[in-house]
Amino acid sequence: MKTIDKTTSALHAGHETNLTEGTRAVPIYQTTSYVFNDTDHAANLFGLKEFGYIYSRLNNPTNDILEKRLAAIEGGIGSVTFASGTAAISSTLLTLLKNGDHILASNSLYGGTFNLLNVTLPRYGIKSSFVNANQSEEIEKNINENTKVIFIESIGNPKLDIIDIEKVAKIAQKYKIPLIVDNTIATPYLIQPIDYGANLVIHSLTKYIGGQGNSLGGAVVDAGNFDWGNGNFPEITEPSKGYHGLKFFETFKAAAFLVKLRVEGLRDLGAAISPFNAFHIIQGLETLPIRIKKHSENALHIAKWLQNQEGVEWVNYPGLPSSNYHELSQKYLTNGQSGLVTFGLKGGFEAAKKFTDSTQLFSLLANIGDTKSLIIHPASTTHQQLSAEDQVQTGVFPDLIRLSIGLENVEDLKNDLKSALEQTNSKH
Numbered sequence: 001m002k003t004i005d006k007t008t009s010a011l012h013a014g015h016e017t018n019l020t021e022g023t024r025a026v027p028i029y030q031t032t033s034y035v036f037n038d039t040d041h042a043a044n045l046f047g048l049k050e051f052g053y054i055y056s057r058l059n060n061p062t063n064d065i066l067e068k069r070l071a072a073i074e075g076g077i078g079s080v081t082f083a084s085g086t087a088a089i090s091s092t093l094l095t096l097l098k099n100g101d102h103i104l105a106s107n108s109l110y111g112g113t114f115n116l117l118n119v120t121l122p123r124y125g126i127k128s129s130f131v132n133a134n135q136s137e138e139i140e141k142n143i144n145e146n147t148k149v150i151f152i153e154s155i156g157n158p159k160l161d162i163i164d165i166e167k168v169a170k171i172a173q174k175y176k177i178p179l180i181v182d183n184t185i186a187t188p189y190l191i192q193p194i195d196y197g198a199n200l201v202i203h204s205l206t207k208y209i210g211g212q213g214n215s216l217g218g219a220v221v222d223a224g225n226f227d228w229g230n231g232n233f234p235e236i237t238e239p240s241k242g243y244h245g246l247k248f249f250e251t252f253k254a255a256a257f258l259v260k261l262r263v264e265g266l267r268d269l270g271a272a273i274s275p276f277n278a279f280h281i282i283q284g285l286e287t288l289p290i291r292i293k294k295h296s297e298n299a300l301h302i303a304k305w306l307q308n309q310e311g312v313e314w315v316n317y318p319g320l321p322s323s324n325y326h327e328l329s330q331k332y333l334t335n336g337q338s339g340l341v342t343f344g345l346k347g348g349f350e351a352a353k354k355f356t357d358s359t360q361l362f363s364l365l366a367n368i369g370d371t372k373s374l375i376i377h378p379a380s381t382t383h384q385q386l387s388a389e390d391q392v393q394t395g396v397f398p399d400l401i402r403l404s405i406g407l408e409n410v411e412d413l414k415n416d417l418k419s420a421l422e423q424t425n426s427k428h
């Protein structure tokens with residue numbers, strides 16, 4: 001059979017209609033638990049001797065379809081879904097790492113991930129170093145014998161920097177460390193990190209994949225290309241105390257990490273997605289290819305237009321020739337550069353706040369990737385808890401305004417921004 005295009009996979013992958021009474025839509029299996037045939041069947045399922053449904057914290061047929069679909073689109077061997085993107089990230093790191101381990105991370109991570117790595121994980125003895133991931137020497141200098149993962153975002157939020165994934169992957173391979181890429185902003189329609197050597201791909205499904213601002217979700221896709229038996233992950237190769245001495249790597253080979261993430265990460269940490277949310281996210285995923293294209297077109301249009309408006313000091317969008325990442329965007333983002341645009345006003349911090357308070361169509365809120373256009377002033381909101389130094393490192397300048405460009409008519413969006421600019425300029 002010919003390879004199926006991602007656009008087709010988004011509509012069909014993982015759903016076998018003969019297993020769902022012929023339903024064309026993916027059904028919502030709103031159940032907590034599943035009837036066992038008998039006690040032997042139950043014992044085999046609990047002992048991982050046989051795969052099947054046990055309890056919806058571990059697996060569920062609706063979630064299962066979403067997992068298979070995401071794996072097909074990203075080009076991985078499988079995936080596990082979670083209650084949120086943050087749950088996917090924390091469960092992954094807590095499944096892989098232990099006291100004394102070290103994470104090497106990009107210095108432009110999403111604020112929530114930065115806090116997890118910088119403040120919360122150190123309480124459990126897991127430390128992180130943050131580096132400019134586009135400087136290979138900096139990465140190599142900060143790798144030590146305890147470094148167990150490298151964590152980057154394909155497009156940083158809100159810095160909108162593009163990481164040269166291929167370069168980072170080469171270093172990760174050299175040191176036999178898995179490379180984790182958060183692909184939330186780009187989505188698999190703009191970049192497939194596995195093609196460039198990523199080992200695990202993480203998504204906040206809450207953003208472009210769900211796409212309509214109604215459901216939280218997260219996922220981890222395993223490329224199946226990392227040797228979990230390389231000696232650096234005894235938790236995966238040695239007998240598991242939680243499973244009567246089961247050796248995950250010996251038993252499940254390439255899928256060892258994914259199985260462990262499910263049967264220990266979900267079993268013990270418990271951040272499972274509800275099947276109702278998985279259903280909503282599947283609806284979003286089906287139209288992702290056309291939505292992300294339109295988000296990208298609208299965003300490029302707005303970015304170009306903003307450059308010529310009075311009172312605007314600077315505009316950052318990876319699709320603009322003036323972006324520091326334009327060259328990398330020509331390599332990695334040839335189908336579009338996603339829907340986020342940032343810009344600053346001549347009036348600085350106060351003008352940015354005034355502008356953010358003055359839009360009508362753009363909603364002031366803490367989300368991205370919605371069909372509706374959104375706006376936020378990170379320095380006074382999402383990144384307020386960061387020190388001034390950390391704000392600059394993560395790319396949050398005091399005057400930065402972040403737009404998440406929706407699917408509205410672009411002329412209406414420009415009119416809204418123009419009116420907000422006029423109101424701001426008249427006050428400064």
Ligand SMILES: *Cc1c(COP(=O)(O)O)cnc(C)c1O
Pocket residue numbers: 084085086087110112113153157182184185204205206207216217218
């Ligand atoms: C939003 C976001 C997350 C966190 O996802 P939630 O679903 O909000 O928990 C992680 N990474 C990036 C890049 C994000 O934008």
